[in-house]
Amino acid sequence: MKYLPLLFSLLLALPTAPAEQVNVYSGRKEALIKPLFDAFTQETGIRVNLVTGKADALIKRLELEGERSPADLLVTVDAGRLYRAQALGLLQPVSSAQLERTVPEVYRDPQGYWYGLSIRARVIVYAKEQVNPAQLSTYEALADPVWSGQLCVRSSANIYNQSLVAAMLVHHGQDATEQWLRGLVANFARAPKGGDRDQIKAVAAGQCRLALVNTYYLAGMLSSAIAAEVNAARQVALFWPNQMDRGAHVNISGAGVTRSAQHKDSAVRLLEYLVSVPAQEWYGKTNHEFPIRAGVAGGEILQSWCEFKADDLNLTVLGEKNQAAVRAMDRAGWK
Ligand code: FE
DSSP states (O other): OTTHHHHHHHHHHSOOOOOOEEEEEESSOGGGTHHHHHHHHHHHOOEEEEEEOOHHHHHHHHHHHGGGOOOOEEEEESHHHHHHHHHTTOBOOOOOHHHHHHSOGGGBOTTSSOEEEEEEEEEEEEETTTOOGGGOOOSGGGGSGGGTTOEEOOOTTSHHHHHHHHHHHHHHHHHHHHHHHHHHHHTBSSSOOSOHHHHHHHHHTTSOSEEEEEHHHHHHHHTOSSHHHHHHHHTEEEEOTTTTTTOBEEEEEEEEEBTTOSOHHHHHHHHHHHTSHHHHHHIIIIIOOEESSTTOOOOHHHHHHOOOOBOOOOTHHHHHTHHHHHHHHHHTTOO
16 A cells, blocks of 8 residues: 555656547537437547537538548438548548448449448328328339429438439430429429428428428437427328339438548547447437448337438438539529
8 A cells, every 4th residue: 555655646747648629510410429429429429529510511611621630421312422531532531441331332332432320211201191192112213293283392402302312313314304394393383492390390281292302301200308309200101212213312411531630540540430330329219310330220210210211322412413403403493
């Protein structure tokens, strides 16, 4: 015991290494990612400094800060945005055996500029009372005049819609996609407004019979603490498009290490943590997104949805075709 004071004074005399840390710019809301960062810090001792904001504003900020940017990792939703950051020279490629093993090839950049962390699908929801699912089949068929005035969807400024159209461009080419878009716009029940939740509410309220939405919004409403959201969500059902051919359109939330990263190793460790089993379970249960990692269970709602065929297009092309998609939507009059 008599050596204890000596030991303490020795410990105090040691120079303390600066705590390891990693700086994250996140286009995801704090509630949808911070608990994972806290768990990462607990496990590794690496502090995570989080800046949240609109993804496009964060990309702009990275651009303005250039080499002096403190950011190490950019987290966003939609491969189209990650591609944009990469095309602007804001990301750097990283390789990690763990990431390459865990994240399927179609859900990451071939050179490692970004990695998908969770999967989301853009699907059709329909009014249970008014639509027989046997009437539904594909995204293509939503342009059929039989649905005139029946479709609700948010604006063409939204990246989820842009990515869906980008995928159509890859599968069908310019002319057929533009023809489809004209038919789709002709079927709109109203001028696009609101987010995906608002489209579900509009279907529930009888303003339209069909809507295009991401799955996690429906799951979020079904498990909401707000009774009106649950009631609206229960009026609709989910339909998986294109199950007889290429599969439903999917996208990712993901992240890439910034070009300016001062804490590259910690940033890669954080990416690796985000695809670990506990983190992936959290994505499924809390965000209602499909885990990127095979064999991980989501929550109850996801479990009931997990049997579907997904389009296996490499998501890089959604970024490559983004500008063409925006122009095509514009020409078709999708506001
Ligand atoms: Fe979203």
